[in-house]
Amino acid sequence: MNYSITPNSTFPVVNITMGQDETIQIESGSMIYHNGLVELSGHMNSNGKKGLGGIMSAIGRSVTSGERFFITTATGTAPDAELAIAPGNPGVIKELTLDDTHQYRLNTGAFLAMDTTASYHMVSQKVSGALFGGTGGFFIMETAGTGTMLVSAYGDIIPIALDGSHEYVIDNSHVVAWDSKLNYNIQPASGVIGFTTGEGLVNRFSGSGTVYIQTRNIEALANLVQPFLPSSKD
Secondary structure (H helix, E strand, O other), X not given: OEEEEOOOOOOOOEEXXXXXXXXEEEOXXXXXXXXXXXXXXXXXXXXXXXXXXXXXXXXXXXXXXXXXXXEEEEEEOOOOEEEEEOOOOOEOEEEEEEEOOEOEEEOOOOEEXXXXXXXXXXXXXXXXXXXXXXXXXXXXXXXXXXXXXXXXXXXXXXXXXXXXXXXXXXXXXXXXXXXXXXXXXXXXXXXXXXXXXXXXXXXXXXXXXXXXXXXXXXXXXXHHHHHHOOOOOO
16 A cells, blocks of 8 residues: 555545555545545445345444444556545554564454455454443454554554563553454453542453554543533423
8 A cells, every 4th residue: 555644734634546456445434535546436344245144244243343334445447546535533543564473453443444455354352341342342353464554543543562571451442453462351440449530441451562542532522522512401
């Protein structure tokens, strides 16, 4: 993927150039504009399945993980095709490289774009994590293949490197993506302490790898705004 991200911008845009017949996958609804040399096609987010199985797979991915029912494929129809995309999140965009030693699991809403040489599929997580939610319910997204993937966040994205010497406890709503080889468990914050400090659910990561976190919490913003919204009685 040949792209650039607008520098020094609070609300960045990804400008992508493609050759003829070059194809990438982008999050549905992320396209801002193209130069007329790009063909966009929507298809079910069915992980390669077709027919009724594909429909059920797309529905399952949408319901259980918060993914879009459709995903968009962008194809260059001539040399020098140009496409601009942006996420719904007001925050930064980061590149993650996928290869034999680096694959990731993604939180809901983090995916923005990837090469078609890479893909992602659904993997089941522990029942406790599924019930406590926030990172995709009963299933979460895990990448495969090789290439470039772009993820987005609310606020900035900061990497936390784990060396295996001790675990990291991270607020669930701040997790964007993490190395698939890391061990993790989603738990409610400890009893009364978690309640009184306003911490809800936490992820406990252990092992060696990197966790990418976002510096702002969209759920906290929603809670701040909610009292000012008109009620049904108004």
